Amino acid sequence: MAQTAAPAAPATAAAFPSAADIEAQVVTRKTRRGAGNLFFAQTGTVPHLAPLPERPTLVDYFKLRFMATSNHCLQSANRALSKGMSEEIVLACLLHDTAQDLIKVDHGWWGAQLYEPYVSAKVSFAIRYHQVLRFYEDQEHGYEYPDLYRRLFGHDYRPEPYIERTDQMVRNHKWYLAPRLVTVNDLYAFDPRVQPQLEHFTDIIGRHFKQPKDGLGFDGSPTAHMWRSLAMPDHPL
Ligand SMILES: [Fe+2]
Numbered sequence: 142m143a144q145t146a147a148p149a150a151p152a153t154a155a156a157f158p159s160a161a162d163i164e165a166q167v168v169t170r171k172t173r174r175g176a177g178n179l180f181f182a183q184t185g186t187v188p189h190l191a192p193l194p195e196r197p198t199l200v201d202y203f204k205l206r207f208m209a210t211s212n213h214c215l216q217s218a219n220r221a222l223s224k225g226m227s228e229e230i231v232l233a234c235l236l237h238d239t240a241q242d243l244i245k246v247d248h249g250w251w252g253a254q255l256y257e258p259y260v261s262a263k264v265s266f267a268i269r270y271h272q273v274l275r276f277y278e279d280q281e282h283g284y285e286y287p288d289l290y291r292r293l294f295g296h297d298y299r300p301e302p303y304i305e306r307t308d309q310m311v312r313n314h315k316w317y318l319a320p321r322l323v324t325v326n327d328l329y330a331f332d333p334r335v336q337p338q339l340e341h342f343t344d345i346i347g348r349h350f351k352q353p354k355d356g357l358g359f360d361g362s363p364t365a366h367m368w369r370s371l372a373m374p375d376h377p378l
């Protein structure tokens with residue numbers, strides 16, 4: 142197994158904020174940074190959301206609720222597909238950040254839980270732990286610590302102990318490569334010129350996602366309430 146490494150110190154730390162700078166920004170905001178994309182407007186006010194069909198499918202959520210994350214996730218899945226990775230990894234890439242439309246903080250855990258009733262254990266493992274592995278380089282598999290994280294967390298940020306402990310566990314797990322491959326595809330998945338379509342992944346979704354016949358949110362699964370929160374984020378209670 143590859144060895145854990147702390148985030149590498151950037152050569153150009155001055156180009157990025159410090160963790161203290163990031164912390165000082167908290168009181169300048171009206172929303173917390175962990176709030177899901179559906180629950181606040183980046184600028185202006187939030188729009189009306191189109192209603193979902195009576196028995197909504199994953200594709201419906203992609204098209205009508207995952208507007209903020211879908212392109213990034215499609216790009217990530219597209220890269221996994223083009224590199225010949227397994228269908229489970231392609232699906233994990235396709236789903237890996239969609240929970241950020243519900244909640245951003247600890248989105249790996251939220252996302253894995255959201256999808257657990259409908260995907261294989263390996264796919265949910267990949268979704269859960271990609272969040273942690275993003276903080277740690279693995280040059281053997283082509284993953285470098287991203288400048289994006291220096292901007293988001295500060296150039297001198299050190300992940301919290303639960304993240305470090307989880308990294309140690311995942312590094313020694315037989316499925317380490319699954320979340321690692323999600324991070325490898327993540328890194329290259331921010332090109333706005335690439336617009337892969339969800340239809341490219343219909344077959345993979347059909348083979349690896351157990352779509353409930355009553356619709357996501359209305360099937361009585363342990364995570365149905367999470368889907369309903371995505372379906373109806375304007376409900377006050
Ligand atoms: Fe992520």
Ligand SMILES: [Fe+2]
Pocket residue numbers: 213217237238327
């Ligand atoms: Fe991502």
